[in-house]
Amino acid sequence: MDRRPESSGRASPVTHTCDALHEGLVVNVRLRPITADDLESVRLLRNANRHAFFDDREISIDDQRRWFERLPERPVRFLVIELEHRVIGTISVANTGAGKEIGNLVLDPQYRGRGIMGWAVAQLTAEPGLYLAEIKVDNAASQKVFAAAGFAPDFIRVRKHVE
Numbered sequence: 001m002d003r004r005p006e007s008s009g010r011a012s013p014v015t016h017t018c019d020a021l022h023e024g025l026v027v028n029v030r031l032r033p034i035t036a037d038d039l040e041s042v043r044l045l046r047n048a049n050r051h052a053f054f055d056d057r058e059i060s061i062d063d064q065r066r067w068f069e070r071l072p073e074r075p076v077r078f079l080v081i082e083l084e085h086r087v088i089g090t091i092s093v094a095n096t097g098a099g100k101e102i103g104n105l106v107l108d109p110q111y112r113g114r115g116i117m118g119w120a121v122a123q124l125t126a127e128p129g130l131y132l133a134e135i136k137v138d139n140a141a142s143q144k145v146f147a148a149a150g151f152a153p154d155f156i157r158v159r160k161h162v163e
Contacts, residue, residue, distance in 0.1 A: 031080040031091070031120050034071075038080050039064050040085040049106045052139050077105065081120055083111065091120045097129030105142055112141065121149045 034042065043064040050056040059067075069080060074094070081089035089107035093100050102124055107117050125131045133151060139154045 029116055031079050031123055032082060034078045034080050038087050039068055042090055044107060045106050081116060093124045099132045102131055102133045117145050118148050121145055125149060
């Protein structure tokens with residue numbers, strides 16, 4: 001993956017592009033860092049698909065803004081997937097003690113099944129390293145994307161909630 005330094009000294013991905021099929025036409029899809037201008041689009045996408053997230057609370061405008069303000073303090077690169085200047089999805093990579101965790105996968109339902117998310121995962125996992133992801137057991141779409149990208153299950157986590 002091409003990289004350039006940010007002012008914080010962390011490496012940041014250069015905007016990546018690919019051609020994807022949309023309504024029978026080849027179109028350009030971009031993967032780029034999130035900006036403040038993306039917040040409402042990202043919030044709406046995330047809330048519409050919150051069932052796929054471990055924290056499935058609805059995110060308010062203020063919650064989204066506070067999250068974005070704290071983002072530079074965290075060891076994560078949060079990216080948007082853009083088609084024709086419209087945010088259609090998100091993905092992130094976070095540095096953890098266990099490896100580089102790929103997460104926050106969400107894609108507008110009308111663009112699923114076209115290889116866009118698989119391409120985004122491939123972009124973030126192109127460099128040598130250990131990559132991991134945690135996926136809800138009922139999230140078959142994400143399981144399929146990660147399996148196609150070469151990820152394999154390495155453990156099963158079970159839990160019990162008692163109130």
